[in-house]
């Protein structure tokens with residue numbers, strides 16, 4: 060191509076491809092937006108969604124397996140064990156550290172910790188991001204003595 | 212404005228005020244100025260909203276939806292209030308007086324240019340006999356503000372932005388000025404009112420649709436150069452946000468930033484208005500005999516829509532490419548148009 | 560509209576301007592800091608400065624059992640986490656002598672290819688932004704969203720998947736997944752054509768990106784540049800084809816390389832970008848084959864339990880991630896924790912070539928070149 064044809068084809072192509080692009084954007088101007096109206100309409104999370112944990116306290120046997128499996132050690136468990144009776148006094152997960160990796164849920168022998176659908180647990184304080192899953196219990200003096208709190 | 216000056220005494224006497232007759236023109240001037248400023252501010256607000264909304268829909272989003280009901284009507288008002296309430300930060304090492312001064316030329320340039328815009332046969336501040344020329348002249352004042360801002364900020368990115376603005380200006384200003392010539396040749400006048408009046412009688416008499424279509428080409432060139440003068444995509448190099456963070460107004464915040472912002476949007480309105488007056492028949496409707504300010508606003512609105520549309524489609528040029536486009540593409544084409552149109556006018 | 564490598568008569572000597580670009584800059588793709596030496600708009604030198612995102616990932620690996628390190632690999636190349644998962648798991652499987660079942664291998668390829676598409680879409684979109692077009696970014700994200708939805712369905716997370724585990728994958732496909740995947744495979748080629756029309760072949764875009772940042776094959780190889788950047792220079796090298804792992808030998812796909820037929824020289828920014836667009840098509844092809852070929856069966860190797868590779872074994876496994884050749888070097892001492900994990904991050908080598916290719920380019924091109932290298936800082940700094 061000579062310089063002249065290159066010049067004119069450049070000018071033409073510049074205008075033409077701009078027009079092609081504009082036709083595409085124009086088409087989308089009239090198409091339906093894909094926005095999710097998040098705070099107004101909550102998105103539906105799929106069943107496998109890995110959100111804030113769901114903990115079934117009555118099933119838990121306080122074996123610390125989940126705490127051990129956790130790569131970032133963010134689960135803190137307190138157990139009072141009296142013979143067959145098991146009382147979970149503490150089951151805290153620190154969501155500043157948690158990376159929602161699902162590693163704690165797999166090895167649980169009692170299948171009592173799962174990843175849940177919840178994802179809105181932001182907090183204004185650091186303390187507030189540590190969620191306590193165990194129902195609060197008042198302990199007797201004797202129980203306090205044998206309570207074991209472990210973090211891995 | 213003269214009509215207003217004639218009209219004012221009646222209004223004033225009806226409402227029981229007495230004003231010395233010497234003051235009447237001054238009063239009229241003030242009124243005009245404040246109406247224009249208010250119009251500019253308001254249109255900037257509407258345009259910002261429109262741009263955001265359109266950008267949203269171009270991109271399959273929604274744009275603003277919350278403030279002021281369903282369509283986010285009040286979004287730009289809310290933004291304006293936010294900008295007003297913001298702290299006015301002047302960088303420590305900045306050249307303080309220049310830094311403060313810089314936004315004003317930008318706004319004043321655009322505001323002044325509005326004087327000569329003919330919204331309709333009656334509705335214009337004043338009809339200069341050199342209207343077009345005046346608009347082009349005052350528009351360039353804006354660049355001083357931009358360069359000042361970039362220099363005074365004492366920020367390397369801002370400085371680069373300012374230098375780019377200067378480079379850009381020398382390349383678009385000439386085709387922009389020349390693009391007007393075919394119209395002037397055709398209308399035999401530099402007054403915008405006369406130019407628009409020459410296009411009466413339906414869409415076929417608009418200058419864009421006049422054979423041999425030299426004016427259509429020059430319209431395109433005027434529009435492209437206009438985009439460059441407004442620093443809008445694809446010519447938004449002075450503020451290219453992905454390269455220069457925010458270009459010349461990197462260091463500006465709050466009110467001063469909003470001046471730049473407002474000037475840009477008012478400038479959009481101005482360039483579109485001038486283009487529609489020069490080439491698209493101004494206040495004349497599609498059919499012969501239709502005349503109204505709404506036609507003018509509709510055409511302006513359409514051109515603004517195209518500007519927004521272009522911005523949300525095209526990538527940005529590089530600085531050497533802008534110079535190339537300005538000097539090697541637009542200028543030869545526009546010169547050809549000028550020559551062609553003049554020959555056509557003389558031979559006909 | 561101007562030929563690259565603008566020659567300027569330097570009879571006026573001006574001061575050099577040292578500009579600090581980043582770590583907070585809109586187009587350094589994260590927290591990269593580049594110290595630019597410019598003469599006006601012409602860039603004389605650029606020194607990338609890294610380390611702002613260093614999180615000691617390799618050291619952390621030494622204190623975790625093998626399986627626990629998988630979530631950390633997500634956070635290296637956070638744009639294509641699946642590829643990192645896969646690379647690490649393959650490396651560990653190699654030294655521990657574990658073989659994942661066939662179905663798991665297919666699932667792995669499906670997710671890594673999906674993730675590659677997602678990653679290239681991000682590269683496409685951000686490259687649009689780097690050159691000033693914002694809309695392609697949103698369009699790219701629209702399709703990326705579909706992929707993320709798919710992956711979310713499969714493994715529950717949208718960015719940090721840790722779906723691929725040592726010995727297999729985390730879960731089998733949920734109902735409806737394959738249908739949605741097929742739907743995506745069907746509509747996606749049309750979208751690619753649209754991207755090409757909107758951005759790739761836009762004349763302004765082509766003029767902006769052809770001929771800048773030319774990376775010769777020799778330089779590329781000398782610096783260890785891999786992935787689309789290397790292929791953009793015309794070197795047909797792809798680990799998926801040259802040293803096939805997983806089920807890649809069973810799949811048919813092309814390895815696109817840079818061309819000169821669209822006007823630019825080999826190895827320029829446009830070619831690097833275009834390779835990614837081509838790879839979108841190839842990945843879609845691979846996905847299609849995988850969906851057809853995927854057998855039934857288990858998704859986890861039996862008796863993986865606690866991974867404990869024999870003592871004094873070490874292994875290096877390379878895999879082709881979205882950004883290039885991702886290598887994991889794992890040394891075992893017979894315990895449950897690795898002694899050393901070394902990551903060969905593709906972005907690290909890719910960014911190191913930056914000073915070579917930005918010299919003499921305009922400032923705006925620096926942005927375009929960084930964008931065309933498509934780096935992820937999480938992977939560079941680890």
Ligand code: SF4
Nearest residue numbers: 129157158160161163
């Ligand atoms: S999800 Fe991962 S990081 Fe979070 S608690 Fe469970 S194991 Fe720990």
Ligand code: SF4
Nearest residue numbers: 119120122123125167
């Ligand atoms: S692994 Fe399961 S049973 Fe054991 S402590 Fe954790 S939640 Fe409780």
